[in-house]
Amino acid sequence: MADATTKPTPLLTPTQDDDGAPFWTYAARGELRIQACAACDELRFPPRPCCPHCRSFDSTWRKMSGRGRIWSYVFPHPPLLPAYAEQAPYNAVIVELADAPRIRLVGNLVAAPDADLNSVAPERLRIGAKVQVVFADVGGTVVPRWLLERP
Incomplete structure (x- = not known):
């Protein structure tokens, strides 16, 4: 329970898996980046291993x-x-x-x-x-x- 001097922690602890970890790494740098397919260039969120559009497993992170x-x-x-x-x-x-x-x-x-x-x-x-x-x-x-x- 938080008191007047302590703010509560986030509602959910971020998933630090291979797919979602870069989102939180960029956030810690003050950057909003979204996962994009390296093959078809479609953005996707939440992050996941496979592109739902072309089924490629290659991805990059695009700055928003x-x-x-x-x-x-x-x-x-x-x-x-x-x-x-x-x-x-x-x-x-x-x-x-x-x-x-x-x-x-x-x-x-x-x-x-x-x-x-x-x-x-x-x-x-x-x-x-x-x-x-x-x-x-x-x-x-x-x-x-x-x-x-x-x-």
């Missing part, structure tokens, strides 16, 4: 602009984990990437990279709102978060 738009959002009630109760209500957003509209990432809309999950008032969230990725170290894991482009 980090821009997107809120595709959907929710305010979980009650919080998903007890450690997050003090920050409720907080948002969980699905962001559609501007460079790759078929790629959607889950995260939180925050006022600053290291801000609490409830740092943006619920009435400020809108489907279609433009956002920009930022990265924050949360409990030893660097995770992508999102800021409104026009606060």
